[in-house]
Amino acid sequence: MALQTYTSAPETPITYAQNANITFEINGENSTSQCVIHSPGAQTVTIKRAGLYLVSFDGIVANNTSASGNVGVQLFSNGNAVAYAKCVATSGSATDVVPLQFSTYVRVLPSCASINNTTTLTVSNVGVEANYFLSNLMVARVSN
Secondary structure, eight states: OEEEEEOOOTTSOEEEOTTOBOOBOEEEEEOSSSSEEOOTTBSOEEEOSOEEEEEEEEEEEEEOSSSOEEEEEEEEETTEEEEEEEEEEEEOSTTOOEEEEEEEEEEEOOOOSSOOOOEEEEEEEOSSSEEEEEEEEEEEEEEO
């Protein structure tokens, strides 16, 4: 069970305000299961099956301000920041592109009749307002 989703071509960067969630426009390689779900153009990826998932993000980003600033991304699970799933780099200008990348594991617990452990993932721009030239998110189940 795996999903790959990404943003538009690098010729058309998307600008995100500080703390805005990244939109992933296009689904690439996807399993046919309904365990990891993303609708093209959405900001969320939903995981509906228990297990351990590898979540990886990579992107090419530049700040969209007139001065040097930190650009960064952070993974959130059900609205909570995921520890160590963050990357920050300094971008000197709108033409100073920098790579951002993180990989982490996310554990989804089993659900039952009284507890729904469906997990919703988002990636947020946690640095200054930034232009995203490419963004790629992969979610793959690696074990039960």
